[in-house]
Amino acid sequence: MSAKPGLGIIIHSGSYDRIYHGLSLALAALALGREVKIFFSYWALEYLRKKAQADISLDKEAAMHKEIIERNIERGHLLKFNELTSQVKNMGAKFYVCTSSMGLLNIARDELVQEVDKSMGITTFLTETADFQLLFI
Amino acid sequence: MKETEINGQNLKVASTVDAVGLFCPLPVVKLKLELEKISLNDVIELLADDPGVLDDLPAWCGETGNKLLSLVKNKEGIFIAHVRKTKD
Numbered sequence: 001m002s003a004k005p006g007l008g009i010i011i012h013s014g015s016y017d018r019i020y021h022g023l024s025l026a027l028a029a030l031a032l033g034r035e036v037k038i039f040f041s042y043w044a045l046e047y048l049r050k051k052a053q054a055d056i057s058l059d060k061e062a063a064m065h066k067e068i069i070e071r072n073i074e075r076g077h078l079l080k081f082n083e084l085t086s087q088v089k090n091m092g093a094k095f096y097v098c099t100s101s102m103g104l105l106n107i108a109r110d111e112l113v114q115e116v117d118k119s120m121g122i123t124t125f126l127t128e129t130a131d132f133q134l135l136f137i
Numbered sequence: 138m139k140e141t142e143i144n145g146q147n148l149k150v151a152s153t154v155d156a157v158g159l160f161c162p163l164p165v166v167k168l169k170l171e172l173e174k175i176s177l178n179d180v181i182e183l184l185a186d187d188p189g190v191l192d193d194l195p196a197w198c199g200e201t202g203n204k205l206l207s208l209v210k211n212k213e214g215i216f217i218a219h220v221r222k223t224k225d
Contacts, residue, residue: 004200028162031169032200077160087166 006035008129010136014043016081017065022137023084030091037132038088039125040116041098045105048097048112089115096120096128141182143207143219150219151179157215161189165197172203172222180206183218190216 007029011022026036040048072078079087089095097112097119109119120128139150154171156164164185171181183194191208198205202224210216 024162027166031162031166032197033169072160076158079163091166091170 004032004034006037006129006132008037008039008125008132008134010039010041010125010134011044012041013137014046015062015065017062017069018137019044019047020069020081020084022135023088025135026088026093027084027091030088030093035132036088036093037096037125037129038093039096039098039120039122041101041122042104045097045101045107045112048095048116049107050111050113085113085115096125098122139182141219148180148206148219150182151175153182153184156183156185156187159185159187161187161193163187164190165193168194168197168220169201172220175222177222177225180219180221183216183220185216185218186214188216190218194218194220 007026009022009026011019013019022038026038029036069078073080078084094117095115097116099119099121101107102109102119109116139153140147141150142148152171152175154164154167156167159167164183164187168181168183175181183190194208195205197203198220204221204223206219206221208216208218
């Protein structure tokens with residue numbers, strides 16, 4: 001069997017459902033035994049702020065998506081957002097944050113959750129994932 | 138250890154993963170995590186009701202090198218699968 005390609009995911013969107021699904025894709029790849037590296041940029045960074053999730057304002061469509069996902073979380077069909085994040089981390093994914101997005105949004109490293117491994121530029125991320133499958137969300 | 142019959146053979150089941158009610162990709166994720174705890178060549182049982190497992194489970198076994206022994210749906214609509222850990 002040839003070596004499996006890793007999965008690199010650039011999560012750019014701040015939409016709850018997109019981030020949730022990006023992390024679900026990461027989880028499936030980890031279950032397949034693949035290496036996973038996630039690069040959080042722009043609006044996705046807001047979700048990595050400590051205690052951020054409650055204060056994010058959502059447009060009507062995103063609010064509806066969030067409601068549907070959360071209803072299914074309550075029913076036990078899906079993992080809670082924070083459980084999903086820690087499961088993905090526990091199974092070995094790397095979390096990187098975009099250095100320039102941090103500057104743009106005026107976010108300091110110590111404002112981000114401990115799951116973040118390091119901050120880097122896009123060039124570094126691309127070199128770290130040169131032979132990976134890449135997704136932009 | 139629980140026993141089950143597959144294709145006329147009695148098999149010992151080392152562990153059962155109950156993923157009933159869980160949506161994709163959680164059944165496969167739970168299976169993978171449980172598989173890490175059992176010994177090579179042991180058999181694990183997976184219970185799930187997400188129809189995604191019908192395709193996901195053979196695909197997962199194919200890529201990870203584990204053996205899918207059986208995958209059936211019972212009268213209650215629950216999928217019951219048996220997987221042998223053939224890869225460490």
